[in-house]
Amino acid sequence: MGFQIKTGENGFEDASGRVIRELVEIADYISHMRTEIAALRANEITRDRIPMAHEELGSVLAATAGATNTIMASAEAMLALPDDASYRENVEGKIYEIFEACAFQDITGQRIGKVVEALRHLELRLARFAAAVKARDEAGYDPAEAERKARAERLLLNGPQIAGPETSQNDIDALFA
The missing domain is CATH 1.10.287 (Helix Hairpins)
Known part of the structure; x- marks a missing residue:
């Protein structure tokens, strides 16, 4: 955007300069977010x-x-x-x-x-x-996530294994013998 912030006689920016600088930073952040959202x-x-x-x-x-x-x-x-x-x-x-x-x-x-x-x-x-929005997972207990994980574990116990330890056919046959 290229706004120039003028400093006062003592070299420090006044309150309006700080507000303008913060608004410019917010506008730049919003512009960056729009670019990142479009990239999705x-x-x-x-x-x-x-x-x-x-x-x-x-x-x-x-x-x-x-x-x-x-x-x-x-x-x-x-x-x-x-x-x-x-x-x-x-x-x-x-x-x-x-x-x-x-x-x-x-x-x-x-x-x-x-x-x-x-x-x-x-x-x-x-x-x-x-990464662009510096997103972090919300800390704390999420009941929906806990239920999803519990369901995934139940299904895993009853479904095919994903690249893990496999039970041999002989062990399965012995179980039913």
């Missing part, structure tokens, strides 16, 4: 990236369910095959169906990669904004 590109995130992530994850779920159904149906069909001269040929046909169904992993991996990239992009923008 929140409209792009809500219009493009988040809906794309939802769509990709929905496709992953559909592909996974479809592949699982195909694999299960093929395996069940193999169990029901008659033990005749064409048995081997029929089993091989069902095995090829299972192999084809397992190809979903490549497509789902690509889709999940897109979601991860969108989340990384969002994380970087939010981190930049948080």
Whole structure:
């Protein structure tokens, strides 16, 4: 903005000069915040990236369910095959169906990669904004956050592990024996 603050005869600024200086600092801070908020590109995130992530994850779920159904149906069909001269040929046909169904992993991996990239992009923008505004987490107990963490722990106990200690299949079998 470039305001000049004049000092009095004794070299010190008067009260109005201090007020003007503080107002200039506030205006500069507001201008900086507007720039940082614009850099978030929140409209792009809500219009493009988040809906794309939802769509990709929905496709992953559909592909996974479809592949699982195909694999299960093929395996069940193999169990029901008659033990005749064409048995081997029929089993091989069902095995090829299972192999084809397992190809979903490549497509789902690509889709999940897109979601991860969108989340990384969002994380970087939010981190930049948080650093610009010198944001700090509010201290104290947050009941909503505590419930979210407790729910995440409950789900983790009943869901797949994320790169952690795994229970071997033999241990699981022994548990049910």
